[in-house]
Amino acid sequence: MDGLEVLPVRGIGDVTIGDDLAELITANAPWLRDGDVLVVTSKIVSKAEGRLVEVPADGPEREAARERALAAETRRVVARHGPTAIVQTHHGFVMAAAGIDASNVDKTHLVLLPADPDASARALRDALLERGLRVGVIVSDTMGRAWRNGLTDVALGAAGIEPFRDHRGEIDPYGNELQLTQMAVIDELAAAGELVKGKCDQVPVAVVRGYPGAGTDQGAGAVALLRDAASDMFSLGTAEARAAGLRDAATLPDAPAGPAPAAPDAVARALATVAGSLAEGTEVVTTAAGTLRCAPRRATPDALMRLGADVHRLRAALTAEGLSTVVTYEDTAAIVAVSAARGMSL
């Protein structure tokens, strides 16, 4: 590889519903070549496709209309903080405000994301193929990230370019086999494109020239970059997950004994967690491996109620360690049977 060029496409101007993006782009970039990668801001794709919502120009009605649009675009809320809502869209993107944007559009409209950005990318690629141009197309947008300040552009849709460059299985000069190194190159290309675009100066398309292999095959689409919530270690905001943990405690079921005994150190950690929170009259004794007997020093109604609350504290702490519990009540004591839950701990 001899390097890349990243080139702005100027002169596209305002895009409105029904505009032919292939025509607009080729008219303003007659220098396009086979193998180029077009990085197209999702906003002009949305506008050409008519993905707009009419809203009042200001006032509480505007805010209410915005909330309705957000709810309609949202599959699930990931995190909320003050006015910020991070949601997963129906496409699967995790974005602030579902990617709905009020910039670069007149005050009576909001711009939604394209309904199917991979399909939009394919349609544009096909339209350019009909003009004899064999290019890759990335539909890009600006996103925030966890852990790092500032925004970067990433790929919402892609066609004519593979989303990943996979180094897995390659051997480095020291003989080590590379692992876990699947580069999200369409996100990197989107980021490179952003560097020559402006937010306000109407450069909605950039071209990356010289990237090997672009334009040849259709590729798997940007959908390949979506991590499903079930396999995402950050599927919920910290506050939301913490509230979910409290709800777990509120609804803790009797769990059938797991296949394995409870690890003594996990039980010890749970006992340490609750140590400072138990009522003065509550005594917890380990009577056998994985069996805790909780009893009040004196069996007054008050002490029995406090004991019940303490048993539930203990169960919550044991659950936090990944353990399963079942409670049985004896005359004036509660027996908590503890076992490993599905053999794993958090």
Next chain:
Amino acid sequence: MDGLEVLPVRGIGDVTIGDDLAELITANAPWLRDGDVLVVTSKIVSKAEGRLVEVPADGPEREAARERALAAETRRVVARHGPTAIVQTHHGFVMAAAGIDASNVDKTHLVLLPADPDASARALRDALLERGLRVGVIVSDTMGRAWRNGLTDVALGAAGIEPFRDHRGEIDPYGNELQLTQMAVIDELAAAGELVKGKCDQVPVAVVRGYPGAGTDQGAGAVALLRDAASDMFSLGTAEARAAGLRDAATLPDAPAGPAPAAPDAVARALATVAGSLAEGTEVVTTAAGTLRCAPRRATPDALMRLGADVHRLRAALTAEGLSTVVTYEDTAAIVAVSAARGMSL
């Protein structure tokens, strides 16, 4: 702006402790110019700086040594899943395995991140300034992200280039003022650089040419991109935050009444949460706004203990709604006083 070039620097070869990176880079890229941005893979910076740990080539001793190195580089664990540990390093980066890498190094060493990547970037920039070259320097590494598959390169350190391009306050062609649009351009430059590097083919430096303003001022450094855990909505993994919520439930303190009354709908949500989990004999009655009276149908020791557990379930559910609770025990009933906690709900 007329576009960017992204150029690989070839021929640098193996880097070892004490190597002069400024010398190696200028020898292999005599075409460098003022205003260029060098994107330097952190690994060669680490190697030149001797940030290596000796480890056995294989066996359980190697794994133990790797665990020790990880613990030493870790400020706090963010999330764990199977063998994967996402941690926050002492620098503040959130990365898998604290960025410790075993690739592109012989089998008896692990490579740590540079101790202070901004300082490394400044030192390299200064060394190049002494040679009459006024460039920007980014020290980059490969990172995973929440929500999206695949890795991208980002900036760990930067000098001679501003980390952000700030669009806030700009007016778009429709008269809308842009908000929240602070682009993390050094991450985008790192990503662009990665596109011309290889993992195994020894291209550890890329040059981005044509980026406006590069090389002039020192800049705020990549440290500006670090979001502190307190203001991060994703400071913990979902499983870890959920476990923290369970521990919150285990240690729930009596909370002094908040400044505002509890919102009735939040109390109703909490009651709905526990509805299916309460013991058959437990009755919960709203006796006044923000006051819940919990009593057993019959005051047997068994029912009193279950009632105590149910009161704690209810408190956990109320806490999940952002409410504060205080319990007082009457003869054979518990009174839960509920109020808004610091005026906010989750």
